[in-house]
Amino acid sequence: MIKVENLRKEFHLSKSQMRELDTKNKVAVAVEDVSFTCTPGRIFSLLGPNGAGKTTTMRMLSTIYKPTSGSIEIGGVDAINNPREARRKIGFLTGSTGLYARLTPNELIDYFATLYDVPKADANRRKEELFSLLDMHDFQNKRIGKLSTGMKQKVSICRTMIHDPEVIVFDEPTSGLDVITAENIIQLIRDCKKQGKTVIFSSHIMSEVDLLCDDMAIVHKGRLLFNGSMQEFREGQQADTLTGEFIRIINESK
Numbered sequence: 493m494i495k496v497e498n499l500r501k502e503f504h505l506s507k508s509q510m511r512e513l514d515t516k517n518k519v520a521v522a523v524e525d526v527s528f529t530c531t532p533g534r535i536f537s538l539l540g541p542n543g544a545g546k547t548t549t550m551r552m553l554s555t556i557y558k559p560t561s562g563s564i565e566i567g568g569v570d571a572i573n574n575p576r577e578a579r580r581k582i583g584f585l586t587g588s589t590g591l592y593a594r595l596t597p598n599e600l601i602d603y604f605a606t607l608y609d610v611p612k613a614d615a616n617r618r619k620e621e622l623f624s625l626l627d628m629h630d631f632q633n634k635r636i637g638k639l640s641t642g643m644k645q646k647v648s649i650c651r652t653m654i655h656d657p658e659v660i661v662f663d664e665p666t667s668g669l670d671v672i673t674a675e676n677i678i679q680l681i682r683d684c685k686k687q688g689k690t691v692i693f694s695s696h697i698m699s700e701v702d703l704l705c706d707d708m709a710i711v712h713k714g715r716l717l718f719n720g721s722m723q724e725f726r727e728g729q730q731a732d733t734l735t736g737e738f739i740r741i742i743n744e745s746k
Contacts, residue, residue, distance in 0.1 A: 493690055494530040494553060494659060499523055499562035501548055501714075522548040524714040526562075530707070532658075535685050536692045537705035541742060545714040546694045547586075550663045553692070554584040567658050567690070580608065583657035585648055585665050593637030597628060597647045600636065601654055608655035615654065622650045625683075626676050642673040649680065660684055662693035666700065678704065698735045710738065712745050 501523040510516065523545045530536035540546045551557045553564060555575035564571040564578075571578035592600055598619075605615035623629055626646040631639060636647060645665075652660065662681065666674035681704055684691050695701055701708065708725060710718040718725065718741060731737040 493532060493565070493567060494528075494536075494692060495563075495565040496529070496549075496553070497527045497563045499526040499549065499552065499564065500560045501545075501552060501557060502560040522714050523552070523559075523711075526709075526711065526714070526716050528709045528716070528719050530659075530690050530692045532690045533685060533688045534691075534706040535681065535704050536690075537701050537708040538692060538694045538711065539701065539708060539738060540694075540711040543713075544711045546711060547663055548714075549711070550584070550586070550661055550692075550694060554582055554661055555579055556584075580655070581657055581659050583652040583655070583660040584663070585652040585661070586663040591636050591644060591647060591651075593635065595636055596634060597623075597632045597636065597639075597650065600647060601650050604651050605654045610655050614656075618654055618656060619650065622653055625680065626650070642669050645669055645673060646676070649677065653680075657689070659690045660692070662691070664694055664696070666695070666697065698733075698738065702734055710741055712742050715745075717741050717745050 500521070503520045503522060505513070505515070505518055505520055510518065513520070526545070526549060528536070538546050538549060548557065552559050553566070553571070555571055555578055559572060566578040567581040569578045569581060595603070601619050602615065605619070610618070623632060626649060628646055628650070631643055636644060639647070665677050669677070678700065681691060681693065693704070705722050707721050708718070709716060725737070729737045731740050
C-alpha cells in the first residue's frame with residue numbers, strides 16, 4: 493500500500509532561476525497538500541499536464557526527493573524516516589532511468605539483484621521470467637550502449653522488477669516506445685495487479701488509463717483536482733470522452 497498525506501515539496505531558486513522564471517519568489521512550490529491512497533491489487537493512475545507535479549510526487553514516493561512536509565507510507569514503512577527500508581519495497585521505473593552503457597543486460601540485472609540482496613537462485617529464476625516476458629534473450633549479452641530505446645526500456649523494467657517489489661511506481665513507462673514494447677509493459681502492469689502488488693503509474697495516454705486504472709488522481713500546478721475511483725470519474729463525466737473530461741477539469745481549475 494501507498495499512503496500519502498498532505499504532501500508538499502518546495503524548491504529553493506537560484507538568482508538565475510528566478511530571472512528565468514521571471515519571479516521574485518525565492519521558493520517554488522511543486523506539490524501542495526496532496527493526499528491519496530493506493531491499495532494492493534489495484535492500479536492507481538496519477539494524471540496531470542506537463543509541470544503539474546506528477547514526476548516530483550513520484551520521486552518523493554521513491555525516496556529520491558524528501559518532502560518539505562507531509563507523510564509517505566510505503567508497505568507499512570515510513571518512507572521519510574526510513575527511506576532505505578522503503579526502497580526495498582519499491583520498484584521505480586522512469587523513462588530517464590540511467591543505465592550502464594558498457595554492461596550487458598545480464599550483467600546489469602545481476603548487479604542490481606546483488607544490491608537488493610536477492611539470493612542467486614531467486615535472481616536467476618526471476619531474470620529468466622522477465623527476459624521471457626519481455627523477449628530479451630536475443631540481446632541479453634549485448635552492451636547496453638548498443639541497444640535501441642525500446643530495448644533499453646526493457647532492461648530498465650528488469651532492473652525495476654528483479655527484487656520482486658510489492659510496490660511499483662511507473663512514471664510514463666511507455667513514453668516514446670514502439671507499439672509492441674508498449675504493449676509488453678501494459679501486460680506487465682496487468683500481471684503486477686494479478687499478483688496483488690500496489691501499482692501507481694502516470695501517463696499522458698488516456699487510452700492506457702482507460703485500459704488499466706482502477707483509481708486515479710488528477711494534479712495541476714501541484715494541487716489535487718480529483719481523487720477517486722475510475723467508476724466515480726466516469727459517473728461524474730460531463731465531456732464526451734475521458735480526454736475531454738480531463739481537459740475540462742484542468743481548464744476549470746485555472
